[in-house]
Amino acid sequence: xxxxxxxxxxxxxxxxxxxxxxxxxxxxxxxxxxxxxxxxxxxxxxxxxxxxxxxxxxxxxxxxxxxxxxxxxxxxxxxxxxxxxxxxxxxxxxxxxxxxxxxxxxxxxxxxxxxxxxxxxxxxxxxxxxxxxxxxxxxxxxxxxxxxxxxxxxxxxxxxxxxxxxxxxxxxxxxxxxxxxxxxxxxxxxxxxxxxxxxxxxxxxxxxxxxxxxxxxxxxxxxxxxxxxxxxxxxxxxxxxxxxxxxxxxxxxxxxxxxxxxxxxxxxxxxxxxxxxxxxxxxxxxxxxxxxxxxxxxxxxxxxxxxxxxxxxxxxxxxxxxxxxxxxxxxxxxxxxxxxxxxxxxxxxxxxxxxxxxxxxxxxxxxxxxxxxxxxxxxxxxxxxxxxxxxxxxxxxxxxxxxxxxxxxxxxxxxxxxxxxxxxxxxxxxxxxxxxxxxxxxxxxxxxxxxxxxxxxxxxxxxxxxxxxxxxxxxxxxxxxxxxxxxxxxxxxxxxxxxxxxxxxxxxxxxxxxxxxxxxxxxxxxxxxxx
Amino acid sequence: xxxxxxxxxxxxxxxxxxxxxxxxxxxxxxxxxxxxxxxxxxxxxxxxxxxxxxxxxxxxxxxxxxxxxxxxxxxxxxxxxxxxxxxxxxxxxxxxxxxxxxxxxxxxxxxxxxxxxxxxxxxxxxxxxxxxxxxxxxxxxxxxxxxxxxxxxxxxxxxxxxxxxxxxxxxxxxxxxxxxxxxxxxxxxxxxxxxxxxxxxxxxxxxxxxxxxxxxxxxxxxxxxxxxxxxxxxxxxxxxxxxxxxxxxxxxxxxxxxxxxxxxxxxxxxxxxxxxxxxxxxxxxxxxxxxxxxxxxxxxxxxxxxxxxxxxxxxxxxxxxxxxxxxxxxxxxxxxxxxxxxxxxxxxxxxxxxxxxxxxxxxxxxxxxxxxxxxxxxxxxxxxxxxxxxx
Numbered sequence: 014x015x016x017x018x019x020x021x022x023x024x025x026x027x028x029x030x031x032x033x034x035x036x037x038x039x040x041x042x043x044x045x046x047x048x049x050x051x052x053x054x055x056x057x058x059x060x061x062x063x064x065x066x067x068x069x070x071x072x073x074x075x076x077x078x079x080x081x082x083x084x085x086x087x088x089x090x091x092x093x094x095x096x097x098x099x100x101x102x103x104x105x106x107x108x109x110x111x112x113x114x115x116x117x118x119x120x121x122x123x124x125x126x127x128x129x130x131x132x133x134x135x136x137x138x139x140x141x142x143x144x145x146x147x148x149x150x151x152x153x154x155x156x157x158x159x160x161x162x163x164x165x166x167x168x169x170x171x172x173x174x175x176x177x178x179x180x181x182x183x184x185x186x187x188x189x190x191x192x193x194x195x196x197x198x199x200x201x202x203x204x205x206x207x208x209x210x211x212x213x214x215x216x217x218x219x220x221x222x223x224x225x226x227x228x229x230x231x232x233x234x235x236x237x238x239x240x241x242x243x244x245x246x247x248x249x250x251x252x253x254x255x256x257x258x259x260x261x262x263x264x265x266x267x268x269x270x271x272x273x274x275x276x277x278x279x280x281x282x283x284x285x286x287x288x289x290x291x292x293x294x295x296x297x298x299x300x301x302x303x304x305x306x307x308x309x310x311x312x313x314x315x316x317x318x319x320x321x322x323x324x325x326x327x328x329x330x331x332x333x334x335x336x337x338x339x340x341x342x343x344x345x346x347x348x349x350x351x352x353x354x355x356x357x358x359x360x361x362x363x364x365x366x367x368x369x370x371x372x373x374x375x376x377x378x379x380x381x382x383x384x385x386x387x388x389x390x391x392x393x394x395x396x397x398x399x400x401x402x403x404x405x406x407x408x409x410x411x412x413x414x415x416x417x418x419x420x421x422x423x424x425x426x427x428x429x430x431x432x433x434x435x436x437x438x439x440x441x442x443x444x445x446x447x448x449x450x451x452x453x454x455x456x457x458x459x460x461x462x463x464x465x466x467x468x469x470x471x472x473x474x475x476x477x478x479x480x481x482x483x484x485x486x487x488x489x490x491x492x493x494x495x496x497x498x499x500x501x502x503x504x505x506x507x508x509x510x511x512x513x514x515x516x517x518x519x520x521x522x523x524x525x526x527x528x529x530x531x532x533x534x535x536x537x538x539x540x541x542x543x544x
Numbered sequence: 545x546x547x548x549x550x551x552x553x554x555x556x557x558x559x560x561x562x563x564x565x566x567x568x569x570x571x572x573x574x575x576x577x578x579x580x581x582x583x584x585x586x587x588x589x590x591x592x593x594x595x596x597x598x599x600x601x602x603x604x605x606x607x608x609x610x611x612x613x614x615x616x617x618x619x620x621x622x623x624x625x626x627x628x629x630x631x632x633x634x635x636x637x638x639x640x641x642x643x644x645x646x647x648x649x650x651x652x653x654x655x656x657x658x659x660x661x662x663x664x665x666x667x668x669x670x671x672x673x674x675x676x677x678x679x680x681x682x683x684x685x686x687x688x689x690x691x692x693x694x695x696x697x698x699x700x701x702x703x704x705x706x707x708x709x710x711x712x713x714x715x716x717x718x719x720x721x722x723x724x725x726x727x728x729x730x731x732x733x734x735x736x737x738x739x740x741x742x743x744x745x746x747x748x749x750x751x752x753x754x755x756x757x758x759x760x761x762x763x764x765x766x767x768x769x770x771x772x773x774x775x776x777x778x779x780x781x782x783x784x785x786x787x788x789x790x791x792x793x794x795x796x797x798x799x800x801x802x803x804x805x806x807x808x809x810x811x812x813x814x815x816x817x818x819x820x821x822x823x824x825x826x827x828x829x830x831x832x833x834x835x836x837x838x839x840x841x842x843x844x845x846x847x848x849x850x851x852x853x854x855x856x857x858x859x860x861x862x863x864x865x866x867x868x869x870x871x872x873x874x875x876x877x878x879x880x881x882x883x884x885x886x887x888x889x890x891x892x893x894x895x896x897x898x899x900x901x902x903x904x905x906x907x908x909x910x911x912x913x914x915x916x917x918x919x920x921x922x923x924x925x926x927x928x929x930x931x932x933x934x935x
Binding site: 033034037038039040041042043061062064065066067068069070071072073074075076077078079080081082083084085086087088136137139140143163164166167170171 | 649650652653654655656657658659701702705706708709710712713716843844847848850851854855858863871872873874875880881882886887888889890896898899901902903905906907915916917918919920933
């Protein structure tokens with residue numbers, strides 16, 4: 014090793030480092046090290062060893078130095094009070110289990126209670142909730158309500174959190190952003206424009222249509238469901254006829270079919286009138302030719318699923334689009350002028366395809382008489398969801414009384430929105446506990462529809478489960494016990510959440526100690542909160 | 545206590561539990577210890593099952609073997625001469641190993657740092673293993689870590705050049721071992737991977753005080769989880785770093801809560817400040833909250849302090865810093881923090897910038913963290929009037 018120690022004028026440190034770095038980056042094989050670099054007392058002498066000596070000296074003698082920065086504008090102060098320490102503790106208990114279906118409901122409950130109390134998240138939990146809302150769009154509205162000024166400010170610094178900034182509620186129309194924005198931004202802008210000015214939104218979409226991809230077309234077209242009306246019929250009808258994409262055609266058809274007055278529905282209704290007849294409560298369907306798969310596709314209904322005839326598929330779709338009054342207006346072929354037919358009789362006498370169509374028509378047309386008749390015949394989730402909750406409960410309880418097999422109970426009951434009335438809750442829990450098959454579903458339905466006050470029903474059911482069931486059903490009973498216990502636990506947690514926002518002991522504390530802000534010593538300073 | 549259990553085999557398993565140990569023996573082939581049969585026996589005993597009957601041969605033999613087993617030695621007597629001879633031997637092997645490291649460094653310097661980005665994982669694994677074989681496991685680990693750095697980020701060349709310089713420095717300093725002081729030897733041993741023995745630690749200094757937990761972080765490097773906990777002694781301002789490691793399947797110690805206080809003695813590892821420490825057995829959690837972050841200084845001063853530590857012990861990649869009155873800033877689009885004078889330090893890519901934004905809101909605050917050799921800050925705690933929040 015040769016290390017020449019020569020007096021050289023000291024170079025500026027940055028230049029010394031840059032020279033050393035460049036020499037080591039290339040290596041001495043490719044290019045002998047320059048002999049002009051001096052690091053401390055070492056003059057690099059062209060050998061690998063002297064380069065390493067210089068690096069060693071640098072490592073021993075030098076540390077990092079500061080750089081010039083530009084301050085980030087601080088978050089404006091937040092007047093909203095923060096939730097209590099108890100509420101934070103409860104939130105921490107439900108957050109880590111965020112992947113279980115029950116815990117999402119609990120987080121959602123927590124968010125709703127906090128919003129009702131007019132309180133916000135502590136700053137230290139803002140990021141966790143923004144991440145949760147990003148992963149689960151269903152929680153976003155709840156998260157947004159409790160983010161506070163700080164949460165919105167934090168979200169503003171990270172594109173995936175743009176949903177939380179409040180900007181997306183009604184973004185102003187911006188031609189530039191519409192032309193060049195991301196698919197998500199365009200969707201948000203289009204939805205806002207559609208809400209504010211449906212006419213203009215349709216014109217904008219029609220103008221952009223030729224340049225859009227099929228995926229964008231169906232996404233933006235779905236955005237037109239909001240405020241869909243007669244003014245849209247023409248253009249959506251053209252899209253239905255002309256589009257190359259099956260997805261877009263089916264979507265446009267569905268939009269038109271949802272209104273029994275649209276030209277598309279009118280066309281189908283006229284066809285039905287010509288091809289159907291009524292004898293008593295019996296509906297007959299006799300098309301003048303054999304309907305094929307091609308007829309269904311041409312009508313925008315898509316291909317019939319395996320096992321269903323093209324005729325049945327066509328009838329079901331047409332019945333879903335036609336006004337329900339059609340069926341009562343059909344003349345009775347027995348020519349008995351006084352014999353009027355009731356909706357319940359039609360429903361009872363109809364075939365499955367007709368009833369499928371009627372269910373969709375009744376939901377679309379919000380026809381109470383038909384909904385009740387259909388629900389009375391055989392309740393389906395869609396029908397129960399469309400009925401007023403107290404009527405739905407009445408229909409369902411009556412239906413359950415006549416049904417031994419508990420399979421499908423929860424799918425039906427889950428369609429009824431809001432808390433179950435206690436009589437329904439009691440029937441459902443008893444039937445669930447008595448069944449000896451493996452339970453369906455993950456049990457999230459309990460927490461959605463039960464109240465903490467219904468916990469006694471769950472506890473009684475758990476105690477009533479057989480201690481020592483026959484081996485054949487032991488696994489099923491154990492699974493039911495697990496689900497009931499999980500539901501009882503979730504309800505207890507729900508009660509804790511409610512208590513955290515209602516007990517007078519848990520009211521929000523006064524404002525936390527503040528950090529003084531250099532730029533605005535007079536204004537209230539942003540705060541750092543204890544976790 | 546003994547019993548028989550009818551398992552899936554033809555003969556009932558003979559199972560015995562010695563409650564004084566407790567230790568268990570069973571004739572089943574299970575590789576788990578204690579086996580389920582022994583646990584069942586313990587459970588029956590716990591529920592008050594009556595014990596009766598005569599133990600079988602297996603059980604009596606086992607009882608006899610337990611009696612014959614010597615009791616564990618209460619304290620091993622260390623032969624100081626043998627210990628010195630072991631140290632001498634290890635040193636000789638390490639000096640020989642340093643030649644392997646020197647050759648490797650020269651190869652890299654000749655081929656150029658740029659060539660490292662073409663190396664495959666096999667080459668890195670081989671390089672790392674060579675250093676471990678040459679009795680330099682610490683260097684082996686640093687080389688393995690370096691493999692993850694090469695080609696990543698804008699300053700990886702600076703990182704590699706500094707690491708090469710530090711390794712080269714270590715080979716030079718090791719050659720002067722006889723002239724080194726105790727503290728310098730300890731620092732070099734940490735870098736080379738020659739851990740302090742339990743005898744050396746038992747003789748280590750113990751420092752009593754009120755220790756404020758000012759930072760805690762867990763990292764996963766390879767398959768090893770590491771937990772770093774920083775303590776500051778309230779009266780003296782002395783810093784201590786608690787390191788915990790857990791291999792695959794292991795669990796780390798429960799992390800101390802940032803802002804809490806531990807009262808009592810810590811064992812200070814040999815070497816120069818800021819030292820690694822181990823929590824003493826008698827340490828208790830203080831009742832009073834830790835209060836505000838103390839000893840915070842401006843960015844320039846904090847970096848100068850860290851540079852001073854590096855001048856004494858050049859091998860740690862990171863040093864603790866406690867910054868006063870800093871707020872979020874940008875340096876050429878990258879996230880940073882800066883003080884009122886406009887002096888900024890860039891944030892480490894691993895820093896949780898969002899959480900820092902959420903907790904500070906862009907307002908001035910004190911910050912405890914670690915700064916690395918290329919000047920990137922990893923914030924660990926935010927201090928404010930009367931308290932602090934961990935990140």
